[in-house]
Each structure stands twice: as C-alpha cells, then as structure tokens.
Amino acid sequence: MCEVDAMRSRFRPVATLSPRRRLSAFCGLVFIALFVNGATAQGRPAVPDSINPPEGQQLVLRGHASGDQVYTCQAAAGGNSQLAWVLSGPEAKLTDDAGKEIATHFAGPTWQSTDGSQVKGKMVSQSIPDPSSIPWLLLTAVDHTGSGVMSNVSSIQRLNTKGGKAPAMGCDVQHQGQKTRVSYTANYYFYSPVK
Numbered sequence: 001m002c003e004v005d006a007m008r009s010r011f012r013p014v015a016t017l018s019p020r021r022r023l024s025a026f027c028g029l030v031f032i033a034l035f036v037n038g039a040t041a042q043g044r045p046a047v048p049d050s051i052n053p054p055e056g057q058q059l060v061l062r063g064h065a066s067g068d069q070v071y072t073c074q075a076a077a078g079g080n081s082q083l084a085w086v087l088s089g090p091e092a093k094l095t096d097d098a099g100k101e102i103a104t105h106f107a108g109p110t111w112q113s114t115d116g117s118q119v120k121g122k123m124v125s126q127s128i129p130d131p132s133s134i135p136w137l138l139l140t141a142v143d144h145t146g147s148g149v150m151s152n153v154s155s156i157q158r159l160n161t162k163g164g165k166a167p168a169m170g171c172d173v174q175h176q177g178q179k180t181r182v183s184y185t186a187n188y189y190f191y192s193p194v195k
Contacts, residue, residue: 050126051124051159052138061149065090067091069087069134069164069182070089073170073178090105109121116148117145117151119141119150119190125137126138132163133163134184134186135161137156137157138156139156141153141156152192153190153192156189166182
C-alpha cells in the first residue's frame with residue numbers, strides 16, 4: 001500500500017501540471033517520437049545476417065514496389081527437358097512514402113531512377129520468411145548507367161515481399177513459350193559506400 005501511494009505522489013495526471021510543464025512534456029514527447037522515427041527511417045531494417053549489406057554502406061534510397069513478376073513456360077535450367085515457369089523478369093514501379101514514383105524495376109534485374117541513373121544487380125543471398133511469397137534478397141551492384149542516385153549504389157535489398165511466386169501448375173507442352181504475370185509488392189533498399 002505504501003509503494004502505491006509513493007508512486008501516485010511521483011506521477012501526477014497531465015491535467016494537474018502547470019501549462020509550462022505540460023508544454024515541456026509535450027515537446028519532450030514530440031522530440032522522442034521524431035528521434036525514434038528518424039533513427040528507424042535512416043537505419044538498416046532488421047533482417048537475417050545473410051541478407052545484410054556489408055559494413056561501410058549507408059542507406060541512400062528506399063522504395064515501395066508494386067508490379068508483376070513475369071514468368072515464361074520453358075525448359076527448366078540444368079539441361080533437363082522438364083518444363084517449368086522460369087522468371088523472365090520483374091515489371092514494377094517504386095514509390096516513396098508519399099506515393100511519388102521514384103524508379104522502375106525491370107529485367108536484369110535493373111532499377112532505373114526517375115533521374116535516369118540505373119543499377120543492375122546480381123543476387124548474393126536470399127531468405128524465405130514467407131514460403132507463399134518470393135524470397136527476400138541481398139544483391140550486389142554489377143553495372144551502372146547514367147549519373148544520379150543509382151550511380152553509386154553498391155548493394156540492394158528486396159524485403160517484405162508479398163506474392164510474386166511462379167505458379168505451381170499450368171506449364172506443359174500446350175503452354176510452352178507462354179508468359180504469365182504474378183502480382184507482387186516489396187520494399188527495396190539501396191545502399192552506397194559511406195563517404
């Protein structure tokens with residue numbers, strides 16, 4: 001009982017605080033919210049170590065992708081004659097948090113910023129947190145075109161994927177050469193070396 005009374009005397013409802021202390025408390029909460037939000041927005045997302053970009057790289061761009069993974073019914077890799085849905089490439093638009101288009105994503109895999117610069121990636125590793133969706137990826141940049149935000153990108157992450165997996169059925173001799181589109185969403189994170 002004494003501990004409860006001691007706690008009550010330390011913590012007073014906001015309504016009983018003076019206007020100056022209320023303003024001070026409000027400003028403190030706003031500062032904390034902005035600091036935490038800024039740290040999260042600028043920091044690396046929490047992912048398995050296998051798909052983290054190397055140390056010494058900083059986040060330079062983040063985009064929300066919405067589009068399709070395009071598959072072609074053809075002979076599977078490895079020289080066997082079995083037909084399978086094979087990825088031809090993505091077709092997606094990336095937007096910022098406000099919904100403004102910032103880039104396109106297409107076969108390569110390649111990303112082109114609205115400033116004209118491009119980066120082509122090659123997969124380094126993957127993680128499959130959701131078996132019903134395409135994997136999360138870490139890619140390394142293998143080629144750049146143009147001058148702009150993509151020209152210094154060294155690593156790319158594809159995270160928070162929904163959908164996009166190749167169909168499990170429907171690829172047979174009657175459908176050989178046909179394409180199918182599977183919608184997906186993901187978040188892409190672009191990193192460049194710290195200067």
